[in-house]
Amino acid sequence: MKKKHKNFYFILALIFLASFSCILFFGKENDFNQLSYNIEDVVIEDNEVWQIIFNEKGDTKSIQLTDDGFEKNVLEISPDHQKVSYSKHLYSRPIYQDKESYYDNYTALMVYDLESNEEKEIFRGDFFTTDHQWLDDENIRVYRLGGTGVRGYTDINIDISKPLVAAERRSPEFWKTEIWDTKLGTWISN
DSSP states (O other), X not given: OHHHHHHHXXXXXXXXXXXXXXXXXXXXXXXXXXXXXXXXXXXXXXXXXXXXXXXXXXXXXXXXXXOSOOEEEEEEEXXXXXXXXXXXXXXXXXXXXXXXXXXXXXXEEXXXXXXXTEEXXXXXXXXXEEEEEESSSSEEEEEEEOSTTEEEEEEEETXXXXXXXXXXXXXXXXXXXXXXXXXXXXXXXX
Protein backbone atom coordinates (compact mmCIF):
# COMPACT_ATOMS: atom_id res chain seq x y z
CA MET A 1 0.00 0.00 0.00
CA LYS A 2 2.82 2.38 0.82
CA LYS A 3 4.41 1.75 -2.58
CA LYS A 4 1.14 2.77 -4.33
CA HIS A 5 1.12 6.07 -2.38
CA LYS A 6 4.73 6.77 -3.31
CA ASN A 7 3.99 6.14 -7.00
CA PHE A 8 0.89 8.32 -6.79
CA TYR A 9 2.80 11.24 -5.24
CA PHE A 10 5.67 10.79 -7.68
CA ILE A 11 3.28 10.90 -10.68
CA LEU A 12 1.46 13.88 -9.15
CA ALA A 13 4.79 15.70 -8.70
CA LEU A 14 5.75 14.98 -12.34
CA ILE A 15 2.42 16.33 -13.59
CA PHE A 16 2.83 19.46 -11.47
CA LEU A 17 6.41 19.96 -12.67
CA ALA A 18 5.42 19.48 -16.32
CA SER A 19 2.50 21.91 -15.97
CA PHE A 20 4.66 24.53 -14.25
CA SER A 21 7.39 24.16 -16.92
CA CYS A 22 4.84 24.65 -19.72
CA ILE A 23 3.49 27.78 -18.04
CA LEU A 24 6.99 29.20 -17.70
CA PHE A 25 8.04 28.25 -21.20
CA PHE A 26 4.86 29.17 -23.07
CA GLY A 27 3.42 31.73 -20.68
CA LYS A 28 3.13 35.40 -21.57
CA GLU A 29 5.47 36.51 -18.81
CA ASN A 30 8.39 34.68 -20.46
CA ASP A 31 7.57 35.67 -24.04
CA PHE A 32 10.84 37.12 -25.43
CA ASN A 33 9.07 39.92 -27.27
CA GLN A 34 7.10 41.00 -24.16
CA LEU A 35 10.20 41.68 -22.06
CA SER A 36 12.19 44.88 -22.00
CA TYR A 37 15.54 44.86 -23.79
CA ASN A 38 18.92 46.37 -23.16
CA ILE A 39 21.41 46.86 -25.98
CA GLU A 40 24.54 45.13 -24.85
CA ASP A 41 26.78 45.03 -27.87
CA VAL A 42 27.23 45.66 -31.56
CA VAL A 43 29.46 43.27 -33.50
CA ILE A 44 30.70 42.55 -37.00
CA GLU A 45 30.03 39.02 -38.14
CA ASP A 46 30.12 37.66 -41.70
CA ASN A 47 31.05 41.18 -42.91
CA GLU A 48 27.84 42.71 -41.56
CA VAL A 49 27.05 44.77 -38.48
CA TRP A 50 24.76 43.12 -35.91
CA GLN A 51 23.13 44.51 -32.79
CA ILE A 52 23.00 42.01 -29.90
CA ILE A 53 20.18 42.61 -27.44
CA PHE A 54 19.61 40.97 -24.06
CA ASN A 55 16.24 40.84 -22.32
CA GLU A 56 15.80 40.93 -18.56
CA LYS A 57 15.89 37.12 -18.41
CA GLY A 58 19.31 37.03 -20.13
CA ASP A 59 18.05 35.71 -23.48
CA THR A 60 19.60 37.25 -26.59
CA LYS A 61 18.28 38.44 -29.91
CA SER A 62 20.42 39.51 -32.89
CA ILE A 63 19.34 42.19 -35.36
CA GLN A 64 21.25 42.61 -38.62
CA LEU A 65 21.91 46.31 -39.26
CA THR A 66 23.74 46.16 -42.61
CA ASP A 67 23.46 43.91 -45.64
CA ASP A 68 25.86 45.06 -48.36
CA GLY A 69 28.57 42.38 -48.41
CA PHE A 70 31.50 44.77 -47.92
CA GLU A 71 34.17 43.83 -45.39
CA LYS A 72 34.03 45.97 -42.25
CA ASN A 73 36.23 46.62 -39.22
CA VAL A 74 37.15 49.24 -36.57
CA LEU A 75 33.70 49.13 -35.01
CA GLU A 76 33.20 51.87 -32.41
CA ILE A 77 30.13 52.79 -30.36
CA SER A 78 29.44 56.48 -29.69
CA PRO A 79 29.72 57.68 -26.06
CA ASP A 80 25.90 57.99 -25.81
CA HIS A 81 25.46 54.46 -27.30
CA GLN A 82 23.06 55.82 -29.95
CA LYS A 83 25.36 55.48 -32.98
CA VAL A 84 27.91 53.01 -34.31
CA SER A 85 30.83 53.84 -36.59
CA TYR A 86 32.83 51.39 -38.70
CA SER A 87 35.11 51.24 -41.70
CA LYS A 88 33.60 49.74 -44.82
CA HIS A 89 36.29 48.33 -47.11
CA LEU A 90 35.32 49.40 -50.61
CA TYR A 91 38.28 47.44 -51.99
CA SER A 92 36.64 44.18 -50.85
CA ARG A 93 34.30 44.30 -53.85
CA PRO A 94 35.44 45.12 -57.39
CA ILE A 95 33.61 48.44 -57.82
CA TYR A 96 36.62 50.50 -58.97
CA GLN A 97 38.47 49.31 -62.04
CA ASP A 98 41.45 51.65 -62.41
CA LYS A 99 44.34 51.72 -59.92
CA GLU A 100 43.96 55.39 -58.91
CA SER A 101 40.24 55.05 -58.14
CA TYR A 102 40.96 51.87 -56.22
CA TYR A 103 43.52 53.49 -53.89
CA ASP A 104 41.63 56.80 -53.52
CA ASN A 105 38.38 55.00 -52.59
CA TYR A 106 39.84 52.34 -50.35
CA THR A 107 37.56 52.67 -47.35
CA ALA A 108 34.44 54.53 -46.25
CA LEU A 109 33.80 55.63 -42.68
CA MET A 110 30.18 54.89 -41.91
CA VAL A 111 27.94 56.01 -39.04
CA TYR A 112 24.83 53.97 -38.26
CA ASP A 113 22.15 55.63 -36.12
CA LEU A 114 20.58 52.95 -33.88
CA GLU A 115 17.42 55.02 -33.32
CA SER A 116 16.61 55.93 -36.94
CA ASN A 117 18.25 52.81 -38.49
CA GLU A 118 20.02 55.01 -41.04
CA GLU A 119 23.55 54.50 -42.34
CA LYS A 120 25.58 57.51 -43.49
CA GLU A 121 29.03 57.83 -45.06
CA ILE A 122 30.98 60.71 -43.49
CA PHE A 123 34.48 60.09 -44.88
CA ARG A 124 35.94 58.44 -48.00
CA GLY A 125 39.42 57.27 -47.14
CA ASP A 126 42.36 56.38 -49.34
CA PHE A 127 44.91 53.59 -48.99
CA PHE A 128 46.60 55.43 -46.08
CA THR A 129 43.49 55.82 -43.88
CA THR A 130 43.91 53.66 -40.79
CA ASP A 131 41.30 54.01 -38.07
CA HIS A 132 39.02 56.39 -36.18
CA GLN A 133 37.64 57.14 -32.73
CA TRP A 134 34.68 59.02 -31.26
CA LEU A 135 35.64 62.31 -29.60
CA ASP A 136 32.09 62.95 -28.35
CA ASP A 137 28.56 62.11 -29.55
CA GLU A 138 28.87 64.29 -32.68
CA ASN A 139 32.56 64.21 -33.70
CA ILE A 140 34.91 61.50 -34.93
CA ARG A 141 38.68 61.69 -35.36
CA VAL A 142 40.02 59.94 -38.49
CA TYR A 143 43.67 58.84 -38.70
CA ARG A 144 45.94 58.53 -41.75
CA LEU A 145 49.45 57.12 -42.05
CA GLY A 146 52.13 59.73 -42.57
CA GLY A 147 55.31 57.65 -42.57
CA THR A 148 57.26 55.77 -39.93
CA GLY A 149 56.21 56.97 -36.49
CA VAL A 150 54.02 59.76 -37.91
CA ARG A 151 50.29 59.93 -38.48
CA GLY A 152 47.85 62.61 -39.42
CA TYR A 153 44.34 63.15 -38.13
CA THR A 154 41.32 65.27 -38.84
CA ASP A 155 38.11 65.73 -36.86
CA ILE A 156 34.75 65.34 -38.59
CA ASN A 157 31.30 66.35 -37.39
CA ILE A 158 28.94 63.48 -38.23
CA ASP A 159 26.19 65.89 -39.33
CA ILE A 160 28.06 66.91 -42.52
CA SER A 161 25.93 66.94 -45.67
CA LYS A 162 28.35 64.95 -47.86
CA PRO A 163 31.41 62.85 -47.00
CA LEU A 164 34.87 64.35 -46.82
CA VAL A 165 37.17 62.72 -49.37
CA ALA A 166 40.80 62.09 -48.39
CA ALA A 167 42.00 62.18 -52.01
CA GLU A 168 40.74 65.78 -52.26
CA ARG A 169 42.39 66.77 -48.97
CA ARG A 170 46.00 65.69 -49.13
CA SER A 171 47.44 69.08 -48.18
CA PRO A 172 49.10 69.37 -44.74
CA GLU A 173 46.71 72.04 -43.48
CA PHE A 174 43.86 69.53 -43.53
CA TRP A 175 45.76 66.96 -41.43
CA LYS A 176 47.19 67.70 -37.98
CA THR A 177 50.19 65.50 -37.18
CA GLU A 178 51.21 63.30 -34.29
CA ILE A 179 54.55 61.62 -33.68
CA TRP A 180 55.02 58.32 -31.84
CA ASP A 181 57.16 58.81 -28.74
CA THR A 182 59.00 55.52 -28.20
CA LYS A 183 60.01 56.44 -24.63
CA LEU A 184 56.47 57.27 -23.52
CA GLY A 185 54.78 54.73 -25.78
CA THR A 186 52.14 57.19 -26.94
CA TRP A 187 51.28 59.64 -29.72
CA ILE A 188 52.30 63.27 -29.20
CA SER A 189 50.64 66.09 -31.19
CA ASN A 190 52.88 68.55 -33.01
